[in-house]
Amino acid sequence: MDNVGIVVEDLTAVIDFFAELGLELEGRTMVEGAWAGRVTGLGDQSVEIATMRTPGGDGRLELSRFISPAVVADHRRAPVNSLGYLRVMFEVDDIDDTLSRLGTHGAQLVSNDVVRYENVYRLCYLRGPEGLLIGLAQAIG
Known part of the structure; x- marks a missing residue:
């Protein structure tokens, strides 16, 4: 596995949280344009991304804050027996x-x-x- 992606609103607060847990910020950048949308299926997009590495470097989290297009759904408070990725x-x-x-x-x-x-x-x-x-x-x- 290379990474797990999580879409967030407040990138800085989430980075601080995972840093407290022991993950290290590898980098933070903007990913923009139609080329990126060809991967995601969203078309022209603008996304701020931060990559955090677990201690030992075996895994990563990719934290994404979508600027455009706007976020269309929010599953963050779904109970643990909901379909899809859990935790x-x-x-x-x-x-x-x-x-x-x-x-x-x-x-x-x-x-x-x-x-x-x-x-x-x-x-x-x-x-x-x-x-x-x-x-x-x-x-x-």
Whole structure:
């Protein structure tokens, strides 16, 4: 996998959130013109894109803010049993510390608990900026 794409409204706030989670900003640029629309099927477009790399460089998030054409749908607050892409899951060293740090960026647990899956993981889902659904997993032991 090369990257997961997420469309956002406030690119700076979302970059700050994922930086707090430990991702590093690789770059931020504008992608404009009909050539890009040939890939997406949207025609002439103007999109600001930021690419963030996970620690170790194994994965990336591509964050996109569409200037034109305008965003036509909003699925960010859909419940976890909705069809389509669900969430991005990150493994963290300390889930409690991570939740505390992400809380300063407005993150909130989807439920009130961090749950334990056998003796393997502590897990939770949270909503980050703009309602983005993120999963956290901390290995136990």
